[in-house]
Amino acid sequence: MIAITGPYPPAVFRAVNGKVMAAAGRQPVEVPAGTSLADIRWKKPHRAVVPKKSAPTTHLVPGSSGDRYEVVLWSDGTARCNCWGYRRWRKPCKHIKMVKVVGQQQEITNDSRE
Numbered sequence: 001m002i003a004i005t006g007p008y009p010p011a012v013f014r015a016v017n018g019k020v021m022a023a024a025g026r027q028p029v030e031v032p033a034g035t036s037l038a039d040i041r042w043k044k045p046h047r048a049v050v051p052k053k054s055a056p057t058t059h060l061v062p063g064s065s066g067d068r069y070e071v072v073l074w075s076d077g078t079a080r081c082n083c084w085g086y087r088r089w090r091k092p093c094k095h096i097k098m099v100k101v102v103g104q105q106q107e108i109t110n111d112s113r114e
């Protein structure tokens with residue numbers, strides 16, 4: 001039995017270098033050749049209890065180039081955006097700030113150009 005810890009049900013696969021690997025959603029580990037899924041014991045990591053957030057609200061924010069960005073806002077103030085700036089920096093972007101300023105409006109009109 002090989003114990004694998006990870007958040008997802010384990011998988012056994014052959015890597016490009018020919019080694020047999022096992023992974024459970026994390027960094028794969030090398031296992032002996034011939035290992036099958038039946039030899040793997042999945043250990044789920046203990047998870048910290050995360051307070052349940054209420055359902056988020058989605059806001060469409062017009063961008064400067066005519067695109068629309070989707071900002072998802074949770075009641076605790078956390079938010080995410082699908083613009084490149086947020087994806088790259090993981091910091092509140094202008095779209096998130098706009099949504100927070102305007103509040104719970106579903107549609108936000110903004111004709112300002114940058």
Ligand SMILES: [Zn+2]
Pocket residue numbers: 069081082083084085086093094095096
């Ligand atoms: Zn954004």
